Amino acid sequence: MSAARQQEVISLLKVHSLSVTDGRKDILLLFLKQKGALAHADIEKKLGDSYDRVTIYRTLQAFVDKGLIHSIPTKDNSIRYALCKDECASGHHHDHHIHFVCKTCDNTYCLDEVATPSVKLPKGYTINQVEMVVSGVCLSCQ
Amino acid sequence: MSAARQQEVISLLKVHSLSVTDGRKDILLLFLKQKGALAHADIEKKLGDSYDRVTIYRTLQAFVDKGLIHSIPTKDNSIRYALCKDECASGHHHDHHIHFVCKTCDNTYCLDEVATPSVKLPKGYTINQVEMVVSGVCLSCQ
DNA sequence: ACAAAAAAGCAACACGGTTGCAAAACAACT
């Protein structure tokens, strides 16, 4: 890992008031290197057994709490995470973008350019949050 | 259960080419009585221990396969199911409606009246399916 | 360099869901 990269990771952690540990650096680095979303299992696989399962879970939880990554709902039941854009404050996520799941490569991408369309509900419903997941075939798999 | 209801349940099963058993009748009845979606756990709770866990899983799977119910993605990871409208053919679901999760009562509803808005993706993406889950406060919880 | 605070590792557990197999129930046909 280049020294610049190293610095980037460390400062990202500090900005989000997370203490800097080896595990957190490695995991954050994975997210920076990867365009798509990552599930716990992906991380465990990529890191080998450098870290305990539980450490990875807790790291992901900490990242979510501090607004560094956000979770993405999936059909299969495992939680996937992706990096937040800068606007996500600590404990206050607002990802108004669409998530795209490729049926071929099974990767999940955040389509930051595409805003979730507004939706009109019948009278009496209060909208709090809208999640939109589109599945199909991604750019690289066409 | 009224005789009419009984007949309705049996014919629904037969129409979807499912053999008629006590478990299937009871579980289907739950869906007919309930407006919201049901998770495996809900069904297990409502039926007591009349049926084995596995039977319930397999029944739900059979219902999904035959186009009687559809699954709904949730944030917490457990799968919820709701009755399909008539248009759902066997093994060929097309639920173009929005799902609404109430933060207060934690129920999930299919808003059949509300179509999922169309979404425009960047060039190169093929859209296959769109899932939209809105969370907030429902009619009865206002 | 040190004390206080936070994170890592470990073991054990909870939950949701699946699989293989034998026993029971169902469907269909005479």
Next chain:
DNA sequence: AGTTGTTTTGCAACCGTGTTGCTTTTTTGT
């Protein structure tokens, strides 16, 4: 109705995902 072949059930065991409690190790901040 009785018989037979097929489907479903129940049971036990298993797997994957995620959590909790506790002790040891690492970070942090002075």
